[in-house]
Amino acid sequence: MKKAFIFWFTGLSGSxxxxxxxxxxxxxxxHNYSVLILDGxxxxxxxxVHLGFTEQDIKKNNSLIADLCQTYRNDYDVILVPxxxxxxxxxxxxxxxxxxxxFEIYFSADLATVMKRDIKGLYAKAERNxxxxxxxxxxxxxxxxPQCSDLVxxxxxxxxxxxxxxFYRFITEKMKCDxx
Numbered sequence: 001m002k003k004a005f006i007f008w009f010t011g012l013s014g015s016x017x018x019x020x021x022x023x024x025x026x027x028x029x030x031h032n033y034s035v036l037i038l039d040g041x042x043x044x045x046x047x048x049v050h051l052g053f054t055e056q057d058i059k060k061n062n063s064l065i066a067d068l069c070q071t072y073r074n075d076y077d078v079i080l081v082p083x084x085x086x087x088x089x090x091x092x093x094x095x096x097x098x099x100x101x102x103f104e105i106y107f108s109a110d111l112a113t114v115m116k117r118d119i120k121g122l123y124a125k126a127e128r129n130x131x132x133x134x135x136x137x138x139x140x141x142x143x144x145x146p147q148c149s150d151l152v153x154x155x156x157x158x159x160x161x162x163x164x165x166x167f168y169r170f171i172t173e174k175m176k177c178d179x180x
Contacts, residue, residue: 004036004076005175006069006098007167010085010146011107012136013122014114016155016163017082020107023164024080024171033077038068040083053133053141055087062090066097073098078171086135086143103174105167106149109156111136 009017018039025035043065051057062085069079085091095102114136115123126134136143151170155163 004073004079005101006079007103007105008094009082009105012114014117015107015109017107020163021080021082035078036076037080059090066094084135088144103150106146106152107155108152113156
C-alpha cells in the first residue's frame with residue numbers, strides 16, 4: 001500500500017511555491033511517480049469558499065488541507081502542498097497529524113522581492129487598501145517564518161531552475177530513505 005510523502009510548503013504569496021510544485025510534479029510524473037498538488041488557492045476556491053482570511057479561517061483552512069492529505073495519502077506517492085501556511089501552530093499540527101513522511105519546506109523570499117513579482121496583483125491591491133488582510137503584509141495577518149524547516153528554498157535569491165533542482169534533490173533523498 002502506498003503512503004505518500006507529503007511536502008508541506010510555507011512562504012509568502014509570490015515566493016514560488018506553486019511554480020516549483022508544478023515543475024516538480026512534471027519531473028516526478030516523468031519518472032512514473034503519482035503526484036497530487038493541493039494548492040492553497042485551488043483548494044480554497046473549490047472546497048473552502050466559506051472561509052475568509054482571518055487568522056481563525058486561515059488556521060481552519062490549513063487544518064482541512066492536512067485532513068485532505070490524510071485522505072489522499074494512500075492514493076499517491078507524493079503530495080505537494082503549496083500553501084502560505086503562515087502560522088507555526090498550523091504547521092506543527094499538520095506535522096503531528098501526518099507524522100512520518102511529512103516534510104516542511106520554507107520558500108524564503110523577503111517582502112520586497114515578492115512585492116516586485118506580485119504575480120496575482122495582491123500586494124498592489126494591499127498598497128491601495130483594497131485588501132486589508134494580506135498575509136505577511138497587513139499588520140492584521142502576520143507570517144511566522146519557520147525556525148526549523150526540513151528544507152529552506154531561497155526562492156528570493158535563487159532562480160526558479162535552482163529552486164526546482166534543490167527541491168528535487170531533497171525529495172529524491174527523502175524518497176530513497178523511506179521515511180527517515
